[in-house]
């Protein structure tokens with residue numbers, strides 16, 4: 001079975017306002033985020049090489065979502081939006097890669113408290129590293145095998161549905177189990193349904209399908225993370241003249257789809273060639289998927305004037 005995706009380490013990490021060496025960014029073993037998976041929220045951003053040097057894709061939206069996640073989880077981030085935004089740019093520049101991934105993490109690092117309940121001593125780290133496309137470079141060209149998981153996303157009450165809107169450390173326990181199950185069964189990624197049986201999202205990506213030239217994706221009310229790549233693809237597709245509908249989807253609609261693809265900062269725009277051992281379309285990445293994928297890569301590499309506002313040069 002494939003293990004976690006190897007990263008190209010960098011030299012420095014931003015830790016609570018200081019720059020420290022990679023190996024020195026440590027937390028105490030009694031951290032309650034480490035012990036219970038509580039008090040943690042994070043983000044994942046990418047920066048890409050462009051003609052004018054590296055640029056972070058949709059930096060403001062990611063930092064906004066980090067603060068939204070913290071609000072949902074009742075965490076007070078001890079830095080302002082602008083400080084975290086600036087720190088992401090600084091640490092990416094300092095580490096001097098042409099392109100890479102940025103991981104701001106909010107966590108609890110308290111050495112003298114244990115147990116559940118109210119949380120203080122919140123810290124923030126920002127690491128950057130080089131990372132190939134999350135599901136593999138080959139997957140971008142050939143597509144992946146997707147499997148519906150037996151794990152479901154609880155949305156039985158509005159409060160539980162809201163949990164999935166936070167990019168919270170604790171949420172990834174279920175997503176990790178689903179991913180591991182899919183890999184064990186010989187697939188590349190897991191698709192999770194909501195408790196009421198509708199399609200939600202994958203372990204680290206949102207999902208779209210194409211039918212008769214129309215794009216369909218689960219609505220914001222579904223138990224999904226509101227992906228920034230999801231939002232980008234919706235806008236790109238609409239600007240290209242495609243209809244996009246945010247609708248509740250059932251699994252059988254995916255079996256009859258012309259094309260399926262996944263979106264995420266790490267996985268970018270990845271075609272799905274098989275779902276639950278059935279071919280999607282003719283088993284090859286679809287034309288609309290590949291068209292949107294190409295535009296996405298052109299945008300992140302600064303080749304499209306129209307979308308320059310999505311880039312922050314570091």
Ligand code: PMP
Pocket residue numbers: 044175201202203204205206224225226227228229230263264265266
């Ligand atoms: N859903 C989940 C559960 C995720 O972890 C991610 C990755 N952040 C996404 C969707 C896609 O979100 P984005 O496009 O903002 O990276």
